[in-house]
Amino acid sequence: MSQNSLDEIDRGILHLLQHDARNTTTTEMGEAVGVSASTVGNRLQRLEDEGIVKGYHPQIDYHEAAFPLRVLFVCTAPIPEREELAERVLETNGVVSVKEIMAGVENIHVEAVARNRNDVVAVGRSLDDVGLDVVNEMLVKDEHVQPFDHFGDEATDE
Amino acid sequence: MSQNSLDEIDRGILHLLQHDARNTTTTEMGEAVGVSASTVGNRLQRLEDEGIVKGYHPQIDYHEAAFPLRVLFVCTAPIPEREELAERVLETNGVVSVKEIMAGVENIHVEAVARNRNDVVAVGRSLDDVGLDVVNEMLVKDEHVQPFDHFGDEATDE
DNA sequence: GCTGAAAGCCCAAGGTT
DNA sequence: AACCTTGGGCTTTCAGC
Numbered sequence: 001m002s003q004n005s006l007d008e009i010d011r012g013i014l015h016l017l018q019h020d021a022r023n024t025t026t027t028e029m030g031e032a033v034g035v036s037a038s039t040v041g042n043r044l045q046r047l048e049d050e051g052i053v054k055g056y057h058p059q060i061d062y063h064e065a066a067f068p069l070r071v072l073f074v075c076t077a078p079i080p081e082r083e084e085l086a087e088r089v090l091e092t093n094g095v096v097s098v099k100e101i102m103a104g105v106e107n108i109h110v111e112a113v114a115r116n117r118n119d120v121v122a123v124g125r126s127l128d129d130v131g132l133d134v135v136n137e138m139l140v141k142d143e144h145v146q147p148f149d150h151f152g153d154e155a156t157d158e
Numbered sequence: 159m160s161q162n163s164l165d166e167i168d169r170g171i172l173h174l175l176q177h178d179a180r181n182t183t184t185t186e187m188g189e190a191v192g193v194s195a196s197t198v199g200n201r202l203q204r205l206e207d208e209g210i211v212k213g214y215h216p217q218i219d220y221h222e223a224a225f226p227l228r229v230l231f232v233c234t235a236p237i238p239e240r241e242e243l244a245e246r247v248l249e250t251n252g253v254v255s256v257k258e259i260m261a262g263v264e265n266i267h268v269e270a271v272a273r274n275r276n277d278v279v280a281v282g283r284s285l286d287d288v289g290l291d292v293v294n295e296m297l298v299k300d301e302h303v304q305p306f307d308h309f310g311d312e313a314t315d316e
Numbered sequence: 317g318c319t320g321a322a323a324g325c326c327c328a329a330g331g332t333t
Numbered sequence: 334a335a336c337c338t339t340g341g342g343c344t345t346t347c348a349g350c
Contacts, residue, residue, distance in 0.1 A: 006224060021180050022214035025343060036319055054217040056180035057305040064210045066164055086302055096306050102297035139260035144244055147215040148254050197335055
């Protein structure tokens, strides 16, 4: 399917996108990595087609918005159904991420945002309805995300 | 600091950005939510200034790229130092997210991507060096991210 | 596979209601 | 607070190498 062949140029493009995926132009990226703007456009197209870049999303501070609560549900799912359940849970209102863990009892981690305690209860109930066994439920105080900025620092000129 | 007053327009903008933060123009968003393109620009500026929108990042399939391993380290940190340690850990090469949990023994969850087992060992050592007690270490099979698309479906025309 | 130029579209700024 | 117009810049496409 994919060749996994990222060269210096690809890594440079990814690196720059991770810094600001909305306002970084192909022209800027071209100058930084040493190719023309249209080449950057073509590379980006290929990265998207191969599924390496799956989309572009804003990083939203839910706490500052309208969702002050962030909850992590640690669950158990029967291995055969795990993948299907994970997909299903993602549809639940408020859920922002679902992690499938390779092995162990706590093999699905579900994270959700909520406006109040009622929302939290509702999410918990949904998980139960779907067939997940909720082992633990924790309040997340804060989450720091690093868009993995170690992608090829050396490939850019800046 | 922030008014937390997101109206229909703001929610519509966020909703559309979550779908595609790079290729959705202010013009398109304006048409969708029923205001002019410049108004969308102003709103977006305000959302960024208030810290509700903290940035724009590509969603990268690390597995398809060059980092086939994804590992979750569940750790314990002394409460007083937790926040500082979390910040420090985020600097570690390979780490993509750090979650501070409100209470309990497993109060810091660190997620990292790696090219091979050596990378994994290196990250574990870094966590130890910083002063975190690694309680558990799990291989992540798959992660599904939902950019929380429930932000105001009703505010758009599409 | 990369480049360069042209066409079309978009964004930012200022002035207006 | 939202709109309109204009100038500058960006993306895309395609011929050419």
